[in-house]
Amino acid sequence: MDEALLRSLTPSVLAILVRRGADFAAAEDAVQDALVEAVRGWPADPPRDPKGWLVTVAWRRFLDATRADAARRRREDLVEEEPAAGPATGVDDTLRLYFLCAHPSLTASSAVALTLRAVGGLTTRQIARAYLVPEATMAQRISRAKRTVSTVRFDQPGDVATVLRVLYLVFNEGYSGDVDLAAEAIRLTRQLAAAIDHPEVAGLLSLMLLHHARRASRTGPDGSLVPLAEQDRTRWDTEAIAEGVEILQAALARDRLGEFQAQAAVAALHADAPRAEETDWVQIVEWYDELVLLTDSPVVRLNRAVAVGEADGPRAGLAALAALDDSLPRHTAVAAYLHERDGDLVVAARLYAEAAHKASNLAERDHLTRQAARLNSRPDARLDAGKGPAC
Structure with missing residues (x-):
């Protein structure tokens, strides 16, 4: 049984029933019944036209379920007006x-x-x-x-x-x-x-591919978060990155910039850097400036503060952060990171601990707790500033 084929046909079959006059809830139930019958019968007797078979069976199930309804005749007339197999395209x-x-x-x-x-x-x-x-x-x-x-x-x-x-x-x-x-x-x-055909659809697909390409490197063997700067870039999916960049370039060439395209551009710049130290933070800040114009999102401004801290130094990042509401999710974690970059380890350790208490999931909480413990164990040391926030 080709489960992928069934899943790919489901939306068009359901949409055909809705267009024929079935209400969504009844149509969805009828399609599910047809899928169950397909799972049972197709292995032994596969149809020549899988989509047509599903449309026919689902529509019959729908008619059976509504036979006693006052609208029975109208719906039966509808099915007589259309080919049983439904249109070839959906x-x-x-x-x-x-x-x-x-x-x-x-x-x-x-x-x-x-x-x-x-x-x-x-x-x-x-x-x-x-x-x-x-x-x-x-x-x-x-x-x-x-x-x-x-x-x-x-x-x-x-x-x-x-x-x-x-x-x-x-x-x-x-x-x-x-x-x-x-x-x-x-x-x-x-x-x-x-x-x-929409550039923002392409932008979202590119963004997903670029983020998903880093999936294997985002966590350690014990499930702990690995910050972007510390990830093993040899484990990134280069084929997904290449596809994402190609899709993004085609979308940007249409000169109809949207937020998903801009987010994908940031992800592409991260993917393009062979090492964390070679990341083009100046361009990333420019893309965040575009995102601010597009969305005026506080979360975007928070991410921009991190990028400014990398491009222009931690004090510039802290100045950008000071303009934002400190109740924003991850605000305290970003502040901790920027204070650490600036050498203020005591404040950074305290803020990492505060951020851990506010974390929304266990993996993030554990990561921030370890960051606080790391600094508390070396209160007089100026640590390497190359370790970015978790990504």
Whole structure:
């Protein structure tokens, strides 16, 4: 059984049912029934037209489920008007499905779960394991999301930016459970890039590839975080980096800069440096300046302060940091790093300890605790300033 084929066909089959008049929740249930039947029957008797087979079976399941409904005749008339196998292509339908799953009426977590289920073709169990929550909890979340979008009409173009943010949320969920969400996000973004010609879609795909290329070097054998400057760059995926850079260059050539393209440009500059000491921090600051203009995001300004500290010295970085709200996530960790770079080890040790208490996950907390312990064990030493913040 080709599970990858089933998952790739799921969104277009679901979109065809929705376009024929099925509400989203009922259509999604019917497609899941068809997938179950495919898993059972295809190994022994594979169809010549897998997509057509799925459309036909899913539509029959939908009609069976709604037979007693008052709208039965209208729906049956609809199916008589269209070929049983459905259209040969489903690019527009699949694109609409992306926009439906990223509808602004959904919370971020619901939009991500629904995207993984409807567009990604994952089962509720797989999504629950990836999020480390009970299957029943995830089933309820997906059911609520399906009910929310069941009445949505596509009479206006969808918001590409919202779709991209949902995909980026999927990418940032990590690697828990039996589904690699980062790899899944890259697969889905590739699919979107094939369906829509948009430089920011290309920018997001490039950003994902460049970040994912460093995955193997981000943690030590014991699971501890390895800062970017200390990562073994021979373990970076050079093919992914080359592809990401090529995609980015083509997007930038269109002169329609967006935030994902700018973020990818920063990641490309990191990937381009053979050693941490050779990183072009001046260019990175310039790209962060572009990002500030595009987003005016406090998080971007925080990352810019780190880059300024590398390009112009730690005191310049601290001056940039002083203009920001100290309640920002990672603000204290950045302050600790810049104070260490400036030689103020006592303050840096105290700030690392404070940052550890504020850390949002165990790996980050352990890393910051070790940084504080390292400085406290050598209070009179000026340590090497080449060790950057965890990345």
